[in-house]
Amino acid sequence: MKLFVANKNYSSWSFRPWLALRVKNISFDEVFVPFDMPNGNPEFAKFSPTNKVPVLQDGDLTVWESLAILEYLADRFPSAGLWPGGTADRAMARSVASEMHTGFLALRSECPMNMRREHKALQVSDGVHRDVRRITEIWRDCLDRSGGPFLFGGFTNADAMFGPVVNRLAIYRLSDDPAVRSYSESMTSLPAWNEWQEAGRAEPWIVEEDEA
Numbered sequence: 087m088k089l090f091v092a093n094k095n096y097s098s099w100s101f102r103p104w105l106a107l108r109v110k111n112i113s114f115d116e117v118f119v120p121f122d123m124p125n126g127n128p129e130f131a132k133f134s135p136t137n138k139v140p141v142l143q144d145g146d147l148t149v150w151e152s153l154a155i156l157e158y159l160a161d162r163f164p165s166a167g168l169w170p171g172g173t174a175d176r177a178m179a180r181s182v183a184s185e186m187h188t189g190f191l192a193l194r195s196e197c198p199m200n201m202r203r204e205h206k207a208l209q210v211s212d213g214v215h216r217d218v219r220r221i222t223e224i225w226r227d228c229l230d231r232s233g234g235p236f237l238f239g240g241f242t243n244a245d246a247m248f249g250p251v252v253n254r255l256a257i258y259r260l261s262d263d264p265a266v267r268s269y270s271e272s273m274t275s276l277p278a279w280n281e282w283q284e285a286g287r288a289e290p291w292i293v294e295e296d297e298a
């Protein structure tokens with residue numbers, strides 16, 4: 087099984103399935119293809135139907151879109167616990183993962199993931215503050231229900247989807263809420279988190295449009 091990813095410093099969508107695979111100890115070959123901004127890397131067309139990453143190849147099968155990859159992994163590795171066990175928790179986990187996949191546009195556009203950036207506040211729009219309030223509400227509700235340390239107790243696809251958000255809230259100093267602090271500590275303490283972050287920090291490329 088191969089996972090195609092781009093720059094670890096910046097590629098938030100690549101980070102999600104990569105994190106899930108690593109946390110769950112699922113073996114895969116990483117294929118790293120760096121961005122080539124501003125026109126896009128023509129190499130992406132060789133493996134990606136959308137010219138975007140991440141892409142998962144499993145034998146003859148190609149799966150694209152981060153959330154579809156996470157769903158596929160949950161199907162393919164049922165004992166990995168990529169979704170929570172109970173029906174209600176699973177429905178809720180899928181709801182928050184989908185909300186992340188389609189939402190929080192202000193946060194995503196104004197505050198790019200950046201593993202290398204020093205933690206420093208940024209002037210942001212009301213839309214970003216609204217997104218942060220909603221994210222905080224989701225994390226607080228999930229942690230209260232599950233008892234933590236991850237949104238549904240153990241690490242699931244919902245946590246993989248919110249991984250890059252943990253980075254954004256920290257580096258732009260967007261929240262000092264206790265639920266955010268405790269969840270961020272759980273996520274950033276994962277060995278897989280540190281592996282990705284160190285690799286991102288060591289990369290030579292600067293993508294100007296992602297340097298807020």
Ligand SMILES: N[C@@H](CCC(=O)N[C@@H](CS)C(=O)NCC(=O)O)C(=O)O
Binds near residue numbers: 125126150152153
């Ligand atoms: N909705 C897609 C988004 C994928 C995406 O936008 N990937 C970015 C990297 S984080 C990309 O490949 N950008 C390259 C480009 O647009 O040229 C998903 O969830 O996988």
